[in-house]
Amino acid sequence: MALVTKLKEYRERDNFKQAELAELVGVRRETIVNLEKGKYNPSLKLAMDIAKVFHTTVEELFAYTED
Amino acid sequence: MKKVTLKELVADKIIFAVLVALYYWMWARNDWKDFYPTIQTVVGGFTFWYFVFRAIRVRKYKQEAADEMAEANLHRCDSICLKVCKAALIGIGFACAIGRLVLTTEVIGYCLMGTLILIEVVRTVAFWLMDEKGL
Numbered sequence A: 001m002a003l004v005t006k007l008k009e010y011r012e013r014d015n016f017k018q019a020e021l022a023e024l025v026g027v028r029r030e031t032i033v034n035l036e037k038g039k040y041n042p043s044l045k046l047a048m049d050i051a052k053v054f055h056t057t058v059e060e061l062f063a064y065t066e067d
Numbered sequence B: 001m002k003k004v005t006l007k008e009l010v011a012d013k014i015i016f017a018v019l020v021a022l023y024y025w026m027w028a029r030n031d032w033k034d035f036y037p038t039i040q041t042v043v044g045g046f047t048f049w050y051f052v053f054r055a056i057r058v059r060k061y062k063q064e065a066a067d068e069m070a071e072a073n074l075h076r077c078d079s080i081c082l083k084v085c086k087a088a089l090i091g092i093g094f095a096c097a098i099g100r101l102v103l104t105t106e107v108i109g110y111c112l113m114g115t116l117i118l119i120e121v122v123r124t125v126a127f128w129l130m131d132e133k134g135l
Helices: A007-013 A018-025 A029-037 A044-053 B006-028 B036-063 B068-098 B105-133
Strands: A002-005 A062-065
Touching: A007 A029, A018 A029, A018 A044, A029 B068, B006 B036, B006 B068, B006 B105, B068 B105
Parallel strands: none
Antiparallel strands: A002 A062
16 A cells, blocks of 8 residues: 655645745654655654644545555 | 754764774773873773763754654664674674684674674664665
8 A cells, every 4th residue: 555645735735845844843854855755654643733734634635545 | 053863863873882892992902002091091081072962962852853754764774783783693603603713702802893883884874875865
């Protein structure tokens, strides 16, 4: 199962840079980069913090697909 | 003061390993030269200063919010390094068995100290690669 994310779409919609988003949720820019690429699975807390920034839900931002 | 990264704390361990190896040398050496007390004093002074400096940086790291991806990468890296360490110890063990008539405990000790430094270097490089390249 692969993690797919709409993180980049939401980030660009709200005009956030990766570094700015990273600062808001307390991680490094590299973490946001890897999240957007689907290379890193966030913890529940981080997923919820990011969803809060974009005023959306975790399910809207992240989803698993069958490979 | 600059933000403390996990990369910095991981790379620090190489210095600690070298200091442990130096202390081993001080205990295990068989010769004596006039400049050895100078080396001991310098190493001792540096060790004290370095421990204090690193303790301040570690305390600062704990006060800052830790990056979860870096910590996850470090756990993966430690898992790999544990296997490398096991392989190294098995290698040293068998080398000791084969060379038991020639090897002294002093030499075995140097092998173990060398392994310690090697493991810390491998851990640092592996962690940096995982973190940078997302491997």
